[in-house]
Amino acid sequence: MAKKKVAILDYGTGNLASLEAALKQIEVNFYLASNTKDLVSADALILPGVGHFHTAIHKLKSSNLFRELSNVIKSGLPTLGICLGFHLLCQSSEEACEDTGLGVIPLKAVRIKVSNTKAYKVPHMGWNNIEKSIGNSLLLNGIHKENQLFYYSNAYGVMATNQLDCSYSLYSHERFWVASLEYKNIKAVQFHPEKSRGQGTQLIRNFLEL
Amino acid sequence: MxxxxxxxxxxxxxxxxxxxxxxxxxxxxxxxxxNAAYVLSGYEVDELIVLDIDASKSKRSIPKNFVHALAHFTTVPLSVGGGISTLEDIQDILALGVEKVVLGNVLNKDLAFLEIAVNKFGSSTISVIINIDKDVNGNLIATLGSVNNNYKYMLEEISLAVEQAGAGEIIINNIALDGTKKGYDVEVMSRINSILSIPIVALGGCGKFKHIKSLLDQTLLSGVSAGSLFCYAPNSSHVLINYTEMNNLLKAYLEEIDFFEYENNF
Known part of the structure; x- marks a missing residue:
């Protein structure tokens, strides 16, 4: 079988080198996608995760990718959103209230607010473990509980709601936040698998079903 | 947690x-x-800070080809600083595979640059390094970047201003303790950590694990950093890049703590 072709969505501000290095390590064919034509031949799509919500949405709109993206994703293309990429897939983010997200995940990203500011800092930065896992996770498959420690760097997060009818996992930062989410063909993670040691590359492999 | x-x-x-x-x-x-970065990356360090200490005074940024090589030889989260003074510098360095840029000197003119950078790249990609020292009267003074510049600040004031401008993290580097292996200034670090709501990293003075323990006993710091601790064999001037022993001591320390109670103590 021919190797899968993975499109990395390029919205200009992302740290793509880390993700590219991780994909090279697992010997995946990938390319950068910056217009609608680039999406046609993709077997899977990754929305990388560094930058600002507004900058990314603006870039997607100016390259006419915005509308086409939600269509392509809704039509079933396996998609992984990382950190900001996760938020872009949601309906909106408090990082840029004037913008709407792609809306393919029926959730909203909000500013992380804490009450005990001595013990909990924002941005949520560093290595955190998965506290709870709900449903059967494809992404975490084969990653032992003690290795479910991932690298985060986020000031905005997504809260789980009861309506969420899918498999997801949670990390704790004073309260529970969504660490990973598996909604139809869409997978999303708040952490950076590309910077999360062997367990991170395992997660990317799981997404690509390698 | x-x-x-x-x-x-x-x-x-x-x-x-x-x-x-x-x-x-x-x-x-x-x-x-x-070579050191490669070895440390192999030890799976939590993060790596790399600073070019001559860049600002030479009016240039940390060389991008060096950062390129650094990102190539490592897989761990990177914070990189030294003479970074334009949005193009930040863009280029992040694009090379760096998670966070560390700003200092450039912020002396005004903090507006910090706000602009945060709005463009997101707060979690922008760290600020604040140097602290004692003046001849024993008063604490803070500087951004080079120590010999004309800009001196009160630590609390500048830290709050940097937080207000949107920085994702502050590295507090203690000049008086730099390289002395006498331990962190626990009092100053806990005071600053208690007034700020963003992550703080302590740097300067760490010579053994006990110093990390005394710091974390007092304040739940987001990051503890050290230079020589990881570059020399214990009690010697022989170069030995190491990490595992300290990391294991930290793990053991954290395992003994009842986190729920620990967090509620702060």
Whole structure:
């Protein structure tokens, strides 16, 4: 079988080198996608995760990718959103209230607010473990509980709601936040698998079903 | 539960040599920074800070080809600083595979640059390094970047202003303790950590695990960093890049803590 072709969505501000290095390590064919034509031949799509919500949405709109993206994703293309990429897939983010997200995940990203500011800092930065896992996770498959420690760097997060009818996992930062989410063909993670040691590359492999 | 990060800091000089300083002055040549970074990345360090300590005074940024090589030889989260002074610098360095840029000197003119950078790249990609020292009267003074510039600040004031401008993290580097292995200034670090709501990393003075323990006993710091601790064999001047022992001690320390109670103590 021919190797899968993975499109990395390029919205200009992302740290793509880390993700590219991780994909090279697992010997995946990938390319950068910056217009609608680039999406046609993709077997899977990754929305990388560094930058600002507004900058990314603006870039997607100016390259006419915005509308086409939600269509392509809704039509079933396996998609992984990382950190900001996760938020872009949601309906909106408090990082840029004037913008709407792609809306393919029926959730909203909000500013992380804490009450005990001595013990909990924002941005949520560093290595955190998965506290709870709900449903059967494809992404975490084969990653032992003690290795479910991932690298985060986020000031905005997504809260789980009861309506969420899918498999997801949670990390704790004073309260529970969504660490990973598996909604139809869409997978999303708040952490950076590309910077999360062997367990991170395992997660990317799981997404690509390698 | 977020684990406090144990972060080696590597200082590089004009010649791209890995160096270690004492109170920002005496310099010891350690070796090749890329080799050290590669070894530390192999130890799966929580994060790595790499600072070019000659860049600002030479009015240039940390060399991008060096950062490119650094990102190539490592897989761990990177914070990179030294003379970064334009949005293009930040864009280029992040694009090379760096998670966070560290700003200092450039913020002396005004903090507006920080706000602009945060709005463009997101707060979690922008760190600020604040140097602290004692003046002749024993008063604490804070500086951004070079110590010998004309800008002096009160630590609390400048830290709050930097937080207000949107920085994702502050590294507090203690010049008086730099390279002394006397331990962190626990009192100053806990005071600052208690008034700020963003992550703080302590740097300067760490010579053994006990110093990390005394700090974390007092304040739940987001990151503890050290240079020589990870570059020399214990009680010697022999270069030995190491990490595992300290990391295991930290793990054991964290395992003994009842986190729920610990967090509620702060």
């Amino acid at each position: 977020l684990k406090p990060r144990l972060i080696p800091s590597l200082l590089i000089d004009e010649n791209l040599h890995l160096t270690q300083t004492t109170q920002f002055k005496g310099r010891n040549y350690i070796g090749d920074p890329l």
